[in-house]
Amino acid sequence: MPDAPVLEVRNLRVEFPGRHGTLTALDDVSLSIAPGEILGVVGESGAGKSMTGLAVQGLLEPPGHIARGEVHLNGRRIDQLPTRAMEKIRGREIGAIFQDPLTSLNPLFSIGNQLTETIRLHLDLSRADARARAIDLLKQVGIPAAEERIDHFPHQFSGGMRQRVVIALALAAGPKLIVADEPTTALDVSIQAQIIALLRKLCDDTGTAVMLVTHDMGVIAEAADRVAVMYAGRMVEVGPAQEVIRNPQHPYTRGLMGSIPALRRRVAKLTQIDGSMPRLDAIPRGCAFNPRCPQAMPRCRQDRPDLMPAGVGQSACWLAEGVLT
């Protein structure tokens, strides 16, 4: 990779100790995002995609904690920082966009108030300068008549406009990384397309790296440069987005892609992956996908595959090894 990565996660393991033993929510997750790059993190509910985003931001709910592994932001290790130092990094260096724009904004304050507060918390600006920057940000995310709208309250904005305000908030201090967790899930399709286009544009213009957490392969196809597919707290496949979508290497990704009804053609029956993802307290031995995998071999039930080169990306599957050797 030509540029040093903005975010680098190495062998991350997140555990939740509990009365009935310790649950492993994330196991051996490694990823990196270059400046200006959008990495899609995709998977079904409970796969650990949101958990990855939270772990990176140091927002794990106790008793959840990082048991192993490292998180590096711009070459600096951040997973062991004390709470106070982490608070400085959130907002300043990592911006966050959450799913529901209505609950991410405080209904009692005007959006200008919320924007200038965030800006002044992280940047040394006067009240007037902060307000000017807030108006600039609103213009940047495509809010018409930003000079007037800045004094409006969240309920005066539509869903799509609110999500734009949330994006402006995430950008307030000029972060190097934005973690966007299902940013378009609560929106209608025509609005969703606008928000995706906006994210891509901001990414290209400002060189901000984005970790885009979503369950929607369509969003990945349109927005992401690379994609990481997660299953049961582990990463099963990483690669360029187009490649993973057109030519998936891991049997889980193949099943996932086959189960999405296509827009341009009609099939008699959708491919279905029988069963469902294992619960965290009952992850099978070997490859976590082996009970549902149509190509499972005896080895898959014993040994756990690590990510290994497959196609142009990487796949955590023993089949990939077979191809190479």
Added chain:
Amino acid sequence: MTANAKAALTVQGLSRVFDVSAPWLNRLIERKPRQLLRAVDDVSFEVPAGGCLSLVGESGCGKSTVARLVTGLYAPSEGSITFAADIDGAPLSAQMIFQDPYASLNPRWRVRDIIAEPLRELKLRDTEAEIRERVDALLAIVGLSPRDGAKFPHEFSGGQRQRISIARALATEPRFLVCDEPTSALDVSVQAQILNLMRRLQDELGLTYLFISHDLSVVRHMSDRIAVMYLGRIVEEAETEALFANPRHPYSRMLLETIPDIDNPRRAREVDVGEVPSPLNPPKGCAFNPRCPLADARCRSERPEMLRLKDGARVACHRVAEAEAEREPATAVPVPAA
């Protein structure tokens, strides 16, 4: 719609108005007028027997209200809903599958009792043994085991819960199912399981579906015909393949253009299509005119009538009507308002 296919359901001129006024005292003191919301406005369609008609549109377009009107959960303000003679609209023949399998099952009831409730309520079986037998058969139909009947809903995943609601809907041997976003709360691999199950049941039991969804790829997979709704009205209705190959209404075109397409992503596109206006104060003329690239003065003042085209599609758009009239003046006949 082709006249030879027997219609399982005929809806004509259906409207539903909700009173969303401020409380009486506020109206009196603040001199606020009564506020009426036309959630569904003059909607007409037919669902052919054994087929599947889908209603698609963005949130607030009235598609779920139509579903509730059809199953009798709301009373229509105007218009008629007529089922075919063998489907009289009673609970025996029309049932509904709801969107959220977490909210639509009583958490304190065992699955067996949830599925048996319609049987007991409508006295469809005489003895407990017969009820038990029917419940076990229903569980098997939807791919669960009779042993699952003893469990509670929380012991199941989202997809399994949706199977339970399908089993409950099938308990009365209905001929007609109204499915209101049955898979939008589910993960894609589970969604595929449920869609495959619904297709199988349609073939095996000869069911007719009215399918409500905002997801065009799901709709394409399931339906024979699609009606696109915008702000309470149907703007276009056509056969599935015809609609996808040749969307005529500018709104249908916009919808098809804006959904992310996995096979053919368009990354560099300019998306500036505005947002849905408030249904409380819909635009004059054609409701889509503020977002429409083809709108002119006529669109802003005069509401387009539903036009039936030669291939059986119906479109409500002045531009389409003008183009048709130019091409073949005799064939384009406005459908009289019901």
